Amino acid sequence: MIAQKIGWPSAERGLWQTTVAAVAAALAVLAGIVPGSALGQGGAIKIGVPVPLSGSSANAGTDIVNGAKLAAARINAAGGVLGKQIELVPEDDACDAQTAVQAAQKLVDAGVVTVAGGYCSSAALPESNTFHRAGIPYVLDASTNPQLTEMGYDNVFRTIGRDDQQGPFAASFMKDVLHAKRVAVIDDNTTYSKGLAQNTVQALKKDGVDVVYANSITPGQMDYSPTLTRVGSLKPDVIYYTGYFSEAGLMVKEARQLGLKMTFMGGDATNDPTLMKTAGPAADGMIITTAPLAQFLSGAHAYVDDYTKAYGQGPGPYSVYEYDAVGVTAKAIADAKSTQPAAITAALHKISNYPGATGTIAFNAKGDRSKAVYITIIVHNDNFEPYQRQDANGHWVAMK
Known part of the structure; x- marks a missing residue:
C-alpha cells in the first residue's frame, strides 16, 4: 500500500x-x-x-x-x-x-x-x-x-x-498570429515568472515588437488596478502575464473592469481552472501558452x-x-x-x-526533455479550449 x-x-x-x-x-x-x-x-x-x-x-x-x-x-x-x-x-x-x-x-x-x-x-x-x-x-x-x-x-x-523555449514561442504567437506591434509584459518577481518574462521580452525585441512595459507586481495583493491603469495608458496590443493563476484571475478581471480591451495572455502557470473561478466571465478570450493539457x-x-x-x-x-x-x-x-x-x-x-x-x-545530456512541446489554449465559456500550435515547419495552425 x-x-x-x-x-x-x-x-x-x-x-x-x-x-x-x-x-x-x-x-x-x-x-x-x-x-x-x-x-x-x-x-x-x-x-x-x-x-x-x-x-x-x-x-x-x-x-x-x-x-x-x-x-x-x-x-x-x-x-x-x-x-x-x-x-x-x-x-x-x-x-x-x-x-x-x-x-x-x-x-x-x-x-x-x-x-x-x-x-x-x-x-x-x-x-x-x-x-x-x-x-x-x-x-x-x-x-x-x-x-x-x-x-x-x-x-x-x-x-x-523550459522557459527559454516558452518565451520565444509566446513571442512568435503574439507577432505572427495576433500581429501585435506593442506588448506589455508583467511578472510577479518570482524565479519562474521573472525568467519567463525575460525570455519573452528578449524574443519580442528580436522579432521587432515594441515592448512598452516590462515590470513586476507583488503577488498576493488585492488590487492591481494602478499597474493596469499605467499599462493601459501605454496602449499595448497584448498584455502577457507570466506569474501564477491566483493573481492572473484578479488581474484580467480588473483589466476588463477598467475597460481595457487588448488581448490578455498568460504563461503556463495561469493554466489552472481556479483562474476562471477568480475572474468569472472576464477570463473569456484569455489566451495561455502552455505545455499540452491532459485532455x-x-x-x-x-x-x-x-x-x-x-x-x-x-x-x-x-x-x-x-x-x-x-x-x-x-x-x-x-x-x-x-x-x-x-x-x-x-x-x-x-x-x-x-x-x-x-x-x-527521452532526456538530453542536461536532463531536459528532448522533445518538449508548447501550445496555446483559450478560455471559452468557463473552459480551456485548444487554440493554436506550431507544425513541424514552424507554421501556426488551428487546433481541433
Missing part, C-alpha cells in the same frame, strides 16, 4: 490511504490484473513528491500528488518494481525557498531513493541543491526555469519544457478517465506530467535493477523511448 504522507492528521491520512487503495483496486480491475504480493519482500521503494500543499498554489500541488498516486497505483497493481511496491512520500514545500530546503531534507531523511515532483521553480532550485548533495535523482514535472538543468547537476531531469493529448485519454473516476473531477495542468515523472522513474529503477540512487540516475540518462501519457520521453 502506498505510504501515508508525513505529518498528515490521522483522519486525513486514513482518507488518503483509502482513496489510494480504491484507485489501485480500480486500476487493477480495469487492467485485468490482480495486485501481486510484493509487499513484505524487502520493503517498499520510496519516491519523494515535493509540491506546494499549502498557500495559494496548494490545489496545483494536490493535483500533482494525485497524478503521482495514479502512477504508483498502476505500477503497484502490476506487481511493483523489482518485486517491491512504490511508496510515495509527499512533502509540502509551499512554493517557498526556505520551506523547500526543509521539505527536501525531510525527504532525504525519510529514505527516498528518488524524487518526482516540483511546481514553483523558486522552490525546486533549492530542492535540487539538497538532492544533488545527497546524490538523489530529481525528476521535475512542472518547474521550467532553465537554471534547474544548467547547473551541471547530473541528477536533475524534467518531463516538461488535449491523444495518449492521455485513459489517464483523464482514471483521474476523473478517482477524484470526481478532471485533472489539472501538471498531474499528467507528474504521472509520467513517476512512470519514467520506475522504468529507470527497473532498468538499473537497483534502488541505489546513483544507479537510478545513470539509468535515467539512458532513457530513450519511454511511452508516456504525454508522449515519448
